[in-house]
Amino acid sequence: MSLDDLFENPDRFRIRDNFRASHIVFPVNFGGKRYIVKKTKEFMDFINIYYWFQDLFFYGSRIISVNCPDKGLEEEARKLKILEGVHSPKMIGYREGVLVREFCEGEDFRSIRSDKQIQTVLEEGMAALEQIHGKGVIVGDTNVKNLFDDHRKGVIWFGMSGVFKESPMALARARDVVKFVYSTYTITRNRDMTFYAAEIAARYKGAKEGVRNLVDPGLSSLRLWFPTRIPFFDSLNRNIKKILRS
Ligand SMILES: Nc1ncnc2c1ncn2[C@@H]1O[C@H](COP(=O)(O)OP(=O)(O)O)[C@@H](O)[C@H]1O
Ligand SMILES: [Mg+2]
Secondary structure, eight states: HHHHHHOOGGGGBBBBBSSSSEEEEEEEETTEEEEEEEOOSSOOOOOOOHHHHHHHHHHSSOOOOOSHHHHHHHHHHHHHHHHSSSSSSSEEEEEEEEEEOOOOEEEEEEGGGOOOHHHHHHHHHHHHHHHHHHTOOOOOOOGGGGEEEETEEEEOOOOOOEEEESHHHHHHHHHHHHHHHHHHHHHHOOOOHHHHHHHHHHTTTHHHHHHHHHHHTOOOHHHHHHHHOOOSSSHHHHHHHHHHHO
16 A cells, blocks of 8 residues: 555545544544544635634734635645654645645643643743744744644644745744734633733744734734634733733
């Protein structure tokens, strides 16, 4: 059996239902080993359109390409190749809209219940992001739900399939950092945890200036409400910004 068989008909090797994701993502058993297959959905469904609008509001100037869905997986394959399995799943192969990645064993961010472990994953996730940036790669969708606590490799990032026109790079890195912070609130709904994420992000010296440029004065609570659910008429956003500027 060659990898061609897997690319031709990945569903034949499927071992469970799709994961919760905007792409079609499922594990396979191929030649006695497990892998993850990722494919694009043929039509953009409601939830993807919703996410697309969220990003548009959140990022403002970040231009998101939607007219060619396969481009996203191509882009993810390109990034994963550069990262060589460090702080990300290893790329096994990519062919015409089908991406095969290493199977990772561990816990999804949203399945972690203890505050202590959430803090650790946020810390390691931010450190991983710095390393990834150091290799010239922008994650793109740094929503913390794309963090994964891999039992072997430590904390890794999924979510590299966005296609963005990014320039300058310093601002692109800052967008990754800012989304990490605000999505902590969206996913955990925990104010203290969000301040914690902001404190970790504020320590990332290389992104500092870009982050400052992004939050001041652009990220108003009004604009952030739809994509992040940060309440307006509330001190939460003001305090996050204060930490990020410190
Ligand atoms: N290599 C992997 N090993 C284990 N689980 C994975 C792997 N890749 C993805 N998953 C699970 O599937 C989810 C969706 O994958 P992801 O690449 O983020 O797709 P999408 O870009 O559509 O969100 C992840 O959040 C994770 O829970
Ligand atoms: Mg994801």
